[in-house]
Amino acid sequence: HQSSYSRLPLSVQVARLLAPRSAVLVEAVRGRKSRTDPVAKSKEGRIKVPPPVDPVEMVVLKERYTEYKLIMRALRLEFKEEVLRKKYEEETGSQAEERARQEAEEHRALMGWNNEENLRMLKARILRVQKEAEEAERKKIEAAIQREQEQQEFIKEKEREILQLQEEVKNFITTENLDQRIEEALDNPKNYNFAVNKEGKVIKQTVLQ
């Protein structure tokens, strides 16, 4: 009873190696040829036969398989149970409660600390805001005072100018003074000519023309 071993599908691997690199994943399934490809010349009269089966061996093999499957099923169920038990232990085991409690305590402590920090920051903020408000007030008052002062200065300046003008009015030439002033001007001729030396000395004594 010679049973032939089934060879690996080399054609599949060959197709994989020879296929060009493409963006889409090309999978080779069940050989290289499609349904419409013609049969090879060397395989024209071939009739495929399955490998011969030894009945004695087959019986023994069937027995072995039933045993094997039984054991495998039992193992599988065991492992499943173990996985479920582990999960259960994780969630509702003895350690889980303690861990949850500790976490809750930590959380409470941290929240308390956070609240205290907030209060501290609040106090600091209130003080700061108060100070800033006072500063603003002071600055406003100062600005008002400054403006007042400037206004006063302005008024004083204007008054001085008015006084100056009032004094100058005495020297103005009006229609009444016109004749008098002309007479005076003609009587007192003034000489505006002067000479300047090379050394820069100014000489105002000139001859009246």
Add this chain to the structure above:
Amino acid sequence: MVHLSSLLLKKYHGGHVVIRFALAGHKQANRPFYRIVAAYNKRARDGKYIEQLGSYDPLPNIYNEKLVSFNFDRIKYWIGCGAHPTKPVAKLLGLAGFFPLHPMTITEAERRGAQMETETEESPKEGQKQADVES
């Protein structure tokens, strides 16, 4: 028959998990090395896997050993979650002792033994025949 398939199953997985061999370092010719891997059924053989559970080197080393490694803890977990091992993985695990021995391992060993017996029977018979012819 070559058919095109889209970049498979990134998010949706109607398939199941398998524990199988994936060829590692497949750019090297004539030097295979397998990873024992938990992957979805429809993924490419060498494509993205869920977790690596061991390795297998099919070529014997200088001390004539083939090295295999298993992460038994995680294998138990995956089988408990309903993964299917493939035939070669089941055979290897049977030889390792984690599973029961696979029936085909035993059957093939018996066949090999029977073949070796017939060869040893034939060769002394041939030797006897030659001795008879010579004498």
